[in-house]
Amino acid sequence: MFALLQEHVANVGPGIGAGLAAGLAAIGAGIGIGQIGGAAGEGIARQPEAADLIKGNAILLAALVEGVALFAAVVGLLLYLK
Amino acid sequence: MIRIERMRALRSLLPVLGLWLALVLGGSACAQGDHGTATKPDAAAATQGDEHGAQAHKSTLEMTPAEVLGAMHAHSVPHPVWPAHQHGEAPAWYTFYNVNQWQWISIVIVLLIMVNVASSFARPGKPGWIAQVFRGWCRWIRDEMVYSVMGKEHGRPFVPFFLFLFFFVTGQNVIGMIPSVHGAFEPTTATGTPYVTAPMALVTFAMMLGFGMRQNGVLGFWKGLLPHGLPVALIPLMIVVELIGLVVKPFALCVRLFANMLAGHLVIASVIGLIFVFTIMFKGSALSYVTAVPALGMAAFIFIIESFIVLLQAYVFTYLSIIFLHQAIHQEH
Numbered sequence: 001m002f003a004l005l006q007e008h009v010a011n012v013g014p015g016i017g018a019g020l021a022a023g024l025a026a027i028g029a030g031i032g033i034g035q036i037g038g039a040a041g042e043g044i045a046r047q048p049e050a051a052d053l054i055k056g057n058a059i060l061l062a063a064l065v066e067g068v069a070l071f072a073a074v075v076g077l078l079l080y081l082k
Numbered sequence: 083m084i085r086i087e088r089m090r091a092l093r094s095l096l097p098v099l100g101l102w103l104a105l106v107l108g109g110s111a112c113a114q115g116d117h118g119t120a121t122k123p124d125a126a127a128a129t130q131g132d133e134h135g136a137q138a139h140k141s142t143l144e145m146t147p148a149e150v151l152g153a154m155h156a157h158s159v160p161h162p163v164w165p166a167h168q169h170g171e172a173p174a175w176y177t178f179y180n181v182n183q184w185q186w187i188s189i190v191i192v193l194l195i196m197v198n199v200a201s202s203f204a205r206p207g208k209p210g211w212i213a214q215v216f217r218g219w220c221r222w223i224r225d226e227m228v229y230s231v232m233g234k235e236h237g238r239p240f241v242p243f244f245l246f247l248f249f250f251v252t253g254q255n256v257i258g259m260i261p262s263v264h265g266a267f268e269p270t271t272a273t274g275t276p277y278v279t280a281p282m283a284l285v286t287f288a289m290m291l292g293f294g295m296r297q298n299g300v301l302g303f304w305k306g307l308l309p310h311g312l313p314v315a316l317i318p319l320m321i322v323v324e325l326i327g328l329v330v331k332p333f334a335l336c337v338r339l340f341a342n343m344l345a346g347h348l349v350i351a352s353v354i355g356l357i358f359v360f361t362i363m364f365k366g367s368a369l370s371y372v373t374a375v376p377a378l379g380m381a382a383f384i385f386i387i388e389s390f391i392v393l394l395q396a397y398v399f400t401y402l403s404i405i406f407l408h409q410a411i412h413q414e415h
Binding site for chain 1: 226334337338340341342345394395397398401402
């Protein structure tokens with residue numbers, strides 16, 4: 001019984017780890033990109049003439065944050081596919 | 083008059099299309115020749131080996147979801163297309179992967195378009211629409227991306243390289259958006275594999291080191307990595323931190339592009355794969371046809387987002403390369 005349980009649980013680890021990695025990274029990236037987007041929207045509302053500049057920088061910063069989340073996604077994928 | 087203009091534009095497109103078709107057909111003929119015997123470079127390709135190997139004619143109803151996803155994404159996994167390899171034989175250094183094939187096609191497309199654009203300055207009269215669009219695009223890259231970061235005097239010598247980088251990455255990304263026909267026409271997202279993005283990031287890294295050392299001197303470059311006025315006790319720690327920071331930049335560049343492209347295509351493949359999963363679940367009954375409708379709608383929605391992301395990621399890759407290069411040349415702390 002215990003051996004059977006152990007055999008089933010033994011293969012579960014990478015899946016849980018991969019899911020946690022991707023999910024937690026998504027939370028972090030969501031907070032980060034949300035703050036960037038919020039600040040960018042506020043900035044554009046205050047200074048509509050600077051909209052182009054703010055937009056470009058916001059996209060760039062969002063890409064930087066997103067990159068970290070994608071690291072986690074790739075780590076998750078590597079864990080899962082092994 | 084307008085008609086003649088249009089005809090001229092079409093005629094200038096014809097050689098592009100002709101060469102493209104020849105490359106595609108030649109490439110897919112090569113690829114078809116040894117699908118069954120192709121040696122897979124890594125573990126991720128194992129599913130694909132099953133796909134093209136013994137179980138190639140397995141019915142969809144007998145597949146597991148993992149096999150469905152593997153089949154959906156099989157064409158984007160790198161496998162050698164030339165020369166033909168037997169099982170167990172390691173790929174030689176000159177092996178031509180399907181990824182390389184689409185890189186070359188992307189280069190050829192960019193080259194043909196840019197020859198048209200460049201020669202439009204020498205031709206009298208109004209340029210065709212392709213030349214007009216790409217002239218504006220090139221000017222935007224020069225002014226908004228290179229000059230706005232590096233300044234006009236310092237940025238000028240780097241404009242051609244970054245123009246090429248941008249259009250090369252864009253071409254590969256856009257080729258990846260073309261839906262594939264299994265076994266006949268399989269456009270691969272070359273940038274969706276680390277084997278392609280890592281060398282491109284390494285080129286940026288080499289440029290950072292090379293031009294940084296040329297500008298600041300070999301010793302000055304490495305000294306310039308450290309902030310001024312640092313306490314002596316902190317110097318060993320900061321050397322490690324700054325070295326890691328230097329290496330992480332191109333690594334992040336590589337992983338960002340590859341992971342974005344891979345993730346987008348995996349999502350589309352998963353949503354399309356849902357159709358097959360539901361078909362298996364309902365054992366091919368009439369209800370399974372109904373589930374295809376929302377899945378297709380979702381896939382179209384993600385496809386539209388993804389076609390924006392392919393351009394955005396090319397922009398981000400080029401822009402970050404410009405910023406990193408500028409930081410390496412003009413070290414200010």
